Amino acid sequence: MSTTPRLTALDALHRSLGATMTDFAGWDMPLRYASERDEHNAVRTHAGLFDLSHMGEITVTGPQAVDLLNYALVGNIGTVGLGRARYTMICQEDGGILDDLIVYRLGAATSQNGEFMVVANAGNAQIVLDALTERAAGFDAVVRDDRDAYALIAVQGPESPGILKSVTDADLDGLKYYAGLPGTVAGVPALIARTGYTGEDGFELFVAPSDAEQVWQALTEAGKDVGLVPAGLSCRDTLRLEAGMPLYGHELTTALTPFDAGLGRVVKFEKECDFVGRTSLEAAAERAAANPPRKLVGLIAEGRRVPRAGFAVVAEGQVIGEVTSGAPSPTLGKPIAIAYVDAAHAEPGTQGVGVDIRGTHEPYEVVALPFYKRQK
């Protein structure tokens, strides 16, 4: 694509902070402000501030909003309580994953004013919007493209509750993980969600683009004495990788079902209605239970060379899998990877597994995901 990248509402601010920018899914986004390793460590130990305005917000409303989402997505959206969020997926008829999503239930759970916000990955937002719109045929529900209605700012890390608390009137103590509520941040309206993609406690704040700079500056000021730093997409990737969280386009693709990705738990066959992909996914679930072809595992390097997406995983000279994501792990101090490997080599501790790094078979330890879990 040669189109001009889209700019977030915080673009000028990023540039004034000296950010290195990168094109990501058609958006010009901050990759890092200084050292990505320092940003990563700040989020693990203190807090980081992210601009995630590239994420795609889609609002679904109407008397049959729940019915539409239950038909269009693999999760059971009817069981999402008011003010709660759910990690789910949207699949093709053949069970292939179109995107992974977070669905927030915003409106009261009555049939008259059900209101949901579906947050899609930037690179898939149009695909998800088109699929929801198409699947909405016959339902009394409205699918609205709200990508331009929101900027998204995340504050993540152990200091984030204290930082946010100082600039909001919302009851953060009552806000559980995977919950969201409307409130005020820095004097402007925001949807405050306790979600994230870092493996740390943290918040995602959906605000009007015109308010984004005010919110960013207020959080920066509130966090300046507790180690808050601006953080770019580079550290977001290593943070989610350590936390074992899948990334669309890497661990998740249209060629894989949720069962192939080890995420079959998001598919809720028990919901009564039909949903797109049900028949194919039932077959995929049986296949995964009886004879899993490949499994998603973690790999930790014994050496220092870094595995990258697409590198072959090898054992006894044979290719037994493929790396989907890899990076040097700041927390472990070693290169790590997520890979699909043949079931025979997927048990943690399997000996003799390596990654082909530009022709050399580097030894790797097979481990269960995640690499990192925060102390609660």
Place this chain on the structure above:
Amino acid sequence: MSNPQQLRYSKEHEWLSVAEDGVSTVGITEFAANALGDVVYAQLPEVGDTVTAGETCGELESTKSVSDLYAPVTGEITEFNQDVVDDPSLVNTAPFEGGWLFKVRVTGEPDDLLSADEYDALSAGN
């Protein structure tokens, strides 16, 4: 960003010091180090290796990518920087000083090495 005047530069963003007793020191520029991001692994040529101007002689790995290291001149490696092997972040923190990569006894130079001013123009245009 200031590129030291006394050094010469390759288009692949290596710098080369003035030879002392025929031996020059080689590193990558601050511009290149910034473009790479945090360097986490350096594979450098071994002492005694012969390197050829414009050809790869090692690699630098950062959080996001791996980049080939090119020899700016032809010659024999006399020393490599063990400090960088042990702590690759020196390439980011002191690219023109403690983050040097290797020393080479120069036997041949390409004719397209750049002056500091010429390299300033090249890196500014990127």
